[in-house]
Amino acid sequence: xTAEPQQQVPSRVAVTAPxxxxxxxxxxxxxxxxxAAEAAAGRFKAVTDGIKAELASANPGVPDxxxxxxxxxxxxxxxxxxxxxxxxxxxxxxxxALYVRYAVRGGHWEMRQL
Numbered sequence: 001x002t003a004e005p006q007q008q009v010p011s012r013v014a015v016t017a018p019x020x021x022x023x024x025x026x027x028x029x030x031x032x033x034x035x036a037a038e039a040a041a042g043r044f045k046a047v048t049d050g051i052k053a054e055l056a057s058a059n060p061g062v063p064d065x066x067x068x069x070x071x072x073x074x075x076x077x078x079x080x081x082x083x084x085x086x087x088x089x090x091x092x093x094x095x096x097a098l099y100v101r102y103a104v105r106g107g108h109w110e111m112r113q114l
Contacts, residue, residue, distance in 0.1 A: 030113075052078060 017024035055065050055078050063080040092099045 034113075051076065 015023075017027050051067065055067060059065050065078045067076040067078065088099070
């Protein structure tokens with residue numbers, strides 16, 4: 001049994017969306033959708049930050065608060081969290097061998113507008 005030769009994959013390609021294709025339709029919608037998502041995310045953050053501030057100032061030191069309103073409104077629960085995290089930058093500087101020993105390389109697609 002012989003192994004098939006591996007095909008060389010280019011590291012970068014330029015693609016032009018074919019006219020009338022789904023890709024062209026998505027590309028045409030990109031900027032409007034992005035602007036709407038950013039506006040919605042900004043509004044949502046302002047609302048949640050405001051609720052957190054109101055609840056925390058009215059209930060100082062309380063770590064678990066439930067918020068309700070009129071029928072049909074959402075019920076929310078706000079809890080104080082103190083998660084642990086690793087100071088990656090400090091670990092790399094102080095013990096690079098330990099960092100490399102436990103580091104895991106991942107990957108994801110990133111899209112930016114040129």
